[in-house]
Amino acid sequence: MREEATIFAVSTAPGRAGIAILRLSGPGCRNALEKIAGKLPQPRVAHLATLRNPEDSEVLDKGLVFWFPGPASYTGEDMAEFHIHGGRATVAGLCDVLGRLPALRLAEPGEFTRRGFENGKLDLTEAEGVADLVDAETAAQRRQALRQLDGELGHRCEDWRKRLLHALAFCEAAIDFPEEGLPESLLADTLRECAAVSGEIHGLLSDGRRGQRVRDGLRIAIVGPPNAGKSSLLNLLAEREVAITSATAGTTRDVIEVNLDLGGYPVTLSDTAGLRESEDPIEVEGVRRARLAAAQADFRLVILDGADIESLGAVEEMLVGDAVIVVNKIDLVEDIGRLEGALKGKRALLLSIRSKVGITELLGRLRQEVGERLSGGGVAITRERHRQALQECLSALGKVPESDLPELMAEELRLAVRGLGRITGKVDVESMLDVLFKEFCIGK
Numbered sequence: 001m002r003e004e005a006t007i008f009a010v011s012t013a014p015g016r017a018g019i020a021i022l023r024l025s026g027p028g029c030r031n032a033l034e035k036i037a038g039k040l041p042q043p044r045v046a047h048l049a050t051l052r053n054p055e056d057s058e059v060l061d062k063g064l065v066f067w068f069p070g071p072a073s074y075t076g077e078d079m080a081e082f083h084i085h086g087g088r089a090t091v092a093g094l095c096d097v098l099g100r101l102p103a104l105r106l107a108e109p110g111e112f113t114r115r116g117f118e119n120g121k122l123d124l125t126e127a128e129g130v131a132d133l134v135d136a137e138t139a140a141q142r143r144q145a146l147r148q149l150d151g152e153l154g155h156r157c158e159d160w161r162k163r164l165l166h167a168l169a170f171c172e173a174a175i176d177f178p179e180e181g182l183p184e185s186l187l188a189d190t191l192r193e194c195a196a197v198s199g200e201i202h203g204l205l206s207d208g209r210r211g212q213r214v215r216d217g218l219r220i221a222i223v224g225p226p227n228a229g230k231s232s233l234l235n236l237l238a239e240r241e242v243a244i245t246s247a248t249a250g251t252t253r254d255v256i257e258v259n260l261d262l263g264g265y266p267v268t269l270s271d272t273a274g275l276r277e278s279e280d281p282i283e284v285e286g287v288r289r290a291r292l293a294a295a296q297a298d299f300r301l302v303i304l305d306g307a308d309i310e311s312l313g314a315v316e317e318m319l320v321g322d323a324v325i326v327v328n329k330i331d332l333v334e335d336i337g338r339l340e341g342a343l344k345g346k347r348a349l350l351l352s353i354r355s356k357v358g359i360t361e362l363l364g365r366l367r368q369e370v371g372e373r374l375s376g377g378g379v380a381i382t383r384e385r386h387r388q389a390l391q392e393c394l395s396a397l398g399k400v401p402e403s404d405l406p407e408l409m410a411e412e413l414r415l416a417v418r419g420l421g422r423i424t425g426k427v428d429v430e431s432m433l434d435v436l437f438k439e440f441c442i443g444k
Contacts, residue, residue: 004077004115006032007107008098010091011444017086022094025112028103029067029080036082036097037065044068051082053097060093061085075112076119113444117425124425125154128383132215134444139264144214144380153386154424156204156379160197160393161420164413167193171410190409191401194416198397201390204379211380212387213298217259217266218370221297223290223318226274228305229328232353234258234271237363242271254286255293263367265374270297275315294318299369306350307332309339319346324365326351330358386423393419 006026012019024032033040035054041047044066051060063084073079084090098104110131117127129149136142148154167190174186222230235241238258256271270293273286294300299322304312306327319325325348333339349365351358381387396415403409421427 006104007111007115008032008095008104009107009112010095012086015086016088020084020086020091022082022084022091022098023112024080024098024104025073025075025077025107025115026103027078028101029078032098032101032104033065033067033080035101036060036094041065041067043072046083051084051094053093055097055100060097061090071119071121074121075115076121077115109441110444123151123154123158125157125386125423126151130444132382134441137259138261138266140214140374141266144211144382147377147380148382152379153381157420157423158426160201161417161424161426163193163197164397164417164420168410168413168417171406171413174406175410194397194400194413197416198394201394201397204381205387205390205394207376207381208373209381209387210374210376211382212384214266214374214380215382217268218373219268219270219297220299220301220366221270221272221290221293222301222303223272223275223294224303224315225305225308225312226276228274228303228308229353230274230303231256231271233301233303233326233328234269236353236359237269255289262370265370267370269301275318298373299323301326301366303328304348306330306339312343324369325349326362328353331355389419389422392422393417 004026006024006028008022008024011021011023030040036051037047037049038052039047039049041049046064046066048062049065050062051065052058053060061084063082065083066081068074068079068081070077070079082094084094095106099106113122113127113130116122117124122130126149129145129147132145133142133149136145170186170190222234224230231242234256237260242256242258254273258269258271260267260269272290272293273283275287275290278284278287300318302315302318302323302325304315304325304327306329325343325346327333327339327343327348328351330350331352331354349358349362351362353359381390393416396412396419399412400409400416403412418427
């Protein structure tokens with residue numbers, strides 16, 4: 001464990017609250033507790049204390065204090081916590097006193113978790129799981145973050161790394177002791193292990209980016225002709241007035257986005273400009289952005305005007321692939337047969353936003369579509385850096401069977417092992433740590 005400056009921060013959200021928690025980590029925790037709380041409490045036992053300013057003995061508050069001697073702590077260092085009343089003046093007063101103690105300073109974002117990583121309390125994927133858990137807004141995000149915090153991805157990568165290190169040892173033995181005549185089965189075992197690990201990594205990479213989609217949210221674009229009810233549907237699903245609605249066609253000119261919790265899964269819903277030919281340069285740009293949003297979305301929600309079936313031709317190219325077709329204003333449709341003929345047998349949901357007909361069916365279909373793309377347990381890749389490192393490992397493993405010499409095989413295996421090590425932090429990742437931990441909130 002390294003001797004560092006002692007850091008402190010408010011770990012609870014800012015503002016007026018019943019309780020606020022200040023946490024400390026580093027060699028100065030013992031001194032801070034003794035000076036402010038009057039004594040060092042028993043380890044990991046709550047102690048009610050009168051907190052005083054050591055300079056003039058002024059009472060700051062009455063609260064609970066905790067003492068977590070290292071290495072049995074979150075950071076692996078000595079830690080302490082003050083649980084005090086959450087008023088702004090109370091929190092500010094204790095922070096001011098802590099800041100005047102020798103060798104204490106405010107923590108930087110993510111510094112507590114970074115110290116835990118550097119002291120071997122958790123690997124890099126588990127540290128990322130902490131950040132994802134703090135940021136989780138839906139049940140699916142929470143479940144995925146907890147699995148990563150439990151080491152699901154890290155343990156799998158470490159298993160692969162150990163197996164490849166074992167294979168690398170065979171190659172090193174062939175290099176160092178060529179005169180010993182090592183059995184041919186060693187080479188076959190090495191190639192077999194490389195193929196097995198390669199297949200498992202390839203299977204994980206072929207997950208449709210499920211983990212990243214759960215973390216970032218599935219993107220759904222609402223597209224359709226003007227005045228079909230796209231903005232009205234956005235407001236209905238968001239349960240608030242997000243977009244301006246009007247009987248005048250072409251009201252929406254830009255892409256309007258709203259984040260939703262849909263059946264426990266995170267979704268970003270985009271309302272777009274109506275698709276039609278126009279000479280208005282602003283509307284032309286809006287249509288361009290609408291098509292771009294549709295192309296970048298995970299799937300499209302195509303809204304058609306049931307009372308204006310001729311407008312179908314303007315969006316016909318949107319009705320293929322990942323598209324959920326919704327026919328709005330069904331209360332104004334007199335000839336359902338003509339409508340079904342225009343759709344050419346495509347499955348569509350019939351809806352009336354005005355009279356709320358078909359809303360339950362639409363929500364059920366959306367939950368089904370989102371669930372099919374995001375549901376599933378098991379190990380998940382949650383960040384692009386994980387994917388890049390696994391692809392680097394896979395590329396190196398693919399070259400092992402092509403290598404004629406043990407020296408070349410060993411080099412490719414070292415590159416593969418290094419790629420896996422970058423995921424968990426088993427190799428030098430110093431250049432990445434500053435960027436990664438700055439994403440954390442202060443106090444974590």
